[in-house]
Amino acid sequence: MDTSSRPSGVIVTGNGKPLPEDKARIAEGEEVFRRLTERPTELLRCATAGSVDDGKSTLIGRLLYDSKQLLADQLQHVEQTSRRMGLQFLDLSLLTDGLRAEREQGITIDVAYRYFATAQRRFIIADTPGHEQYTRNMVTGASTADLAIVLIDVRKGVVAQSKRHAFISSLLAIPHVVVCVNKMDLVDFKQRVFEEIVEDFDRFAARLEISDVTFIPISALLGDNVVQRSEAMPWYQGPPLLYHLEHVHIASDRNLIDVRFPVQWVVRPQSASAPDYRAYAGQVAGGVIRPGDEVVVLPGGQRSRVAAIDTFDGPVEEAFPPMSVALRLEHDIDVSRGSMIARSHNQPTVANGFESLLCWMSERPLDARRRYLVKHTTRTVMVGAIDVRYRIKVDTLHRDESAATLELNDLGRAHIELSSPLAFDSYRRNRLTGSLIVIDEATNETVAAGVILDTEVDTGEASAARQMTDRSANVRWQGTQVTRARRWESLGHTGATVWFTGLPGAGKTTVAAAVEERLIEAGRPAFLLDGDNLRHGLNGDLDFDEQARSENVRRTAHVARLLADSGMIALVSLVSPYAADRASAAALHAADDLPFLEVFVDAPLEVCERRDPKGLFERARAGKLAGLTGIGAPYEAPASPDLALDARRATVEQEVDRVIELLIDRGLLAG
């Protein structure tokens, strides 16, 4: 049937009579249809977030209204209801507050989806409530978003909720964030007020991974800078919101590099016409697949080649995200639902566990006694253990390491151990192969959503550290262990890292410097990496908050590893307060077969404070220095260091002796 042909069925109801043919009208219909379909439009998914009173519903109503997407009966409904409520203006929030319970309480309960289109694009808006108890709904609405709209009430500025929304956007790796500073009319459209909020938000967002942030001053109620440029804010040079939504570049947000094809369903007609047909159906999660590609089927690891890519409309030459297709392979190998097809030279990590960030979504807290399942792509496996490392206080990004469980709307870092392996990528690399849900086996409830973390920031076991080299498939580590062995041989000694950790003022650098001196005297090259010195150069850009401290440790660990590899004994003197960060440093060395010794310079806080060589404690106590380890920030003592030095009981000389003994003991130094 052609789009211009008339229906073949006959109208039989009542006296229904088809109309006589009208060529002009048919041609006109064809013309409109052609214009609609000739230029394929892109789909943009966006999520909106804001507090209850930030005017989010009004903004969406305004977008629909001003872009003429609002239909007469919807508008009539808004007009009637606004009048009944005694309002002087159109309450556009009535368009989106759908359920009776919401209208009664004046809140938005759940994610609501809105659809509108312009000549440029088709939009799906996931409208999510902003109030605290519904963090899970924001995660639900925003998980697939290309863009997040964070709404801030200009009179309130950046509040806890704005931070939560920014953090969740970062966590979900939403590629684009638009901060709409709303209700500008209530501050007389003043530029200064807007800019203060921009600065404030930037300060917080600098600690997050958000690649693209745009700020727009708007008044959703009056329509300024929503669809039409505001005349009241000539100082704002950027485009209005709708223009930005229509033009933001999203085509390159997909991963077209790593071929990932989770098998959903095996198509086997077993019919007379196609007795041997067998194809693996699924939606492409990454990369571009072509017939002839060499592939590997994970987690089994069998290899084959793509014979053909089938669709209902015939075979195609290329498949890319988000196409749903069916692959036929050249060889008859074991492929079933839950298998992951990848290119042989570019494979995801296959492991029984990983580090993750979880958003807990159930009223029943995480409980080690319950049985959980993880669903990842098309594979569902039993969970061995979920080990909570810390809970994140979203408003401050502070880590609560004492947390042993996660409750409704908590965000936390956890290691997940599985009963059988999964093939996965980090979420940053691929949102589809790096995400998962946790299901309670007894209730069937979806209790958590999770993202798999990059092992770069992993506290990882050796397996996790190994993944790191796999991860950057295009950046191969140059050199091998063979050349290292030859290097060490020609030098006549091996490299190693000795990591001194302890409170500020415990005497780490004093001991480490003395060890350095003793080693060099003995003809053994050694190098002191002092935390303070590194902060002058390599780590000069880092702050003292939690994330910056982790990064400080990470960079220092990498430098130490290079020195050790070169044959030096790297002596690291760094507070390094978090056990997880020190564990990553150790894992980094372990993955490279390099010796790593953790030395705990143990001194009670009172002793350190009394010594206070840099005057840090004095300033902290006077309130002039925030977040000093031991006072305003936690220090996690090592549970089982290679060596613990008690600063109260020994002289520096004795401490140096003990470190040297340790090195001899481990075969790193001749006795």
Add this chain to the structure above:
Amino acid sequence: MPVSDRQSTYHLSHLRTLEAEAVHVMREVAAEFERPVLLFSGGKDSIALLRLAEKAFRPARFPFPVMHVDTGHNFPEALELRDRRMAELGERLIVASVEHSIRRGRVAEETGPRASRNALQTVTLLDAIAEHGFDAAFGGARRDEERARAKERILSFRNAFGQWEPQRQRPEVWSLYNGRVRKGEHARVFPISNWTELDVWQYIAEERLEVPAIYFAHEREVFLRDGMLYAVSPFVELMDGERPFTARVRYRTVGDMSCTGAIESSATTLAEIVAEIAGTDVTERGQTRGDDRASEAAMEDRKRQGYF
């Protein structure tokens, strides 16, 4: 050429993106549930669903039967198309009949000029789901249809009484659908949740699918009630002051004859329908569905009771 430019050629139109998503949903449900069923009404949305099922499972047969809840007040054109389409596809059709539920005393026929079997279908549907042991039912509902639908998940869980509990919906993240249900519970699955009315028509036109003839403009004997045009039929009683007249109309939705209104239109081809929808200024349910006009929360209430 820079990489980003080259990449942008791997482009899927919004409609094909929606199609890929719907196919993904259908395959997930077929894989995770034991006994799915596809609900077919003969309307445009379920016609699109049948095509999506072909896209998902051909060259094999559908891994589920197709079921029609027959109110007995259907447009004969919809039934005729249903039977022809099922014969072409070679798939199994189950007909669950409201008439049968009435005879068995499960429901009582409404009386009076506004009588409709629309509400009664809920019981017939739930009975059929229980009788066949279905644990998932595909439907053609879309979120753009109505405000309550806008809040419903793609996999929408129903308790043992078939009820929707809006405050207890499972979170739905990425494309990870949790398809686990207990015995007696089931899920309604809406693969075209994210489609709009215009998308459906554009898809039908692009895929050249056949739809019942009543979607196209024709001359018909109608009467005016509550601002809507209803067909004169044996299933509707005229009230005082309602005078039948002949008008040039077409149907925008195909439901029960007793509660589906026609619109004035001259669109005689699919392209004209697409053009008409693209330029319309009234929503489809607002214009043609008497069942949604009863109260402000009409759809929400019916969904809570187990409606489609």
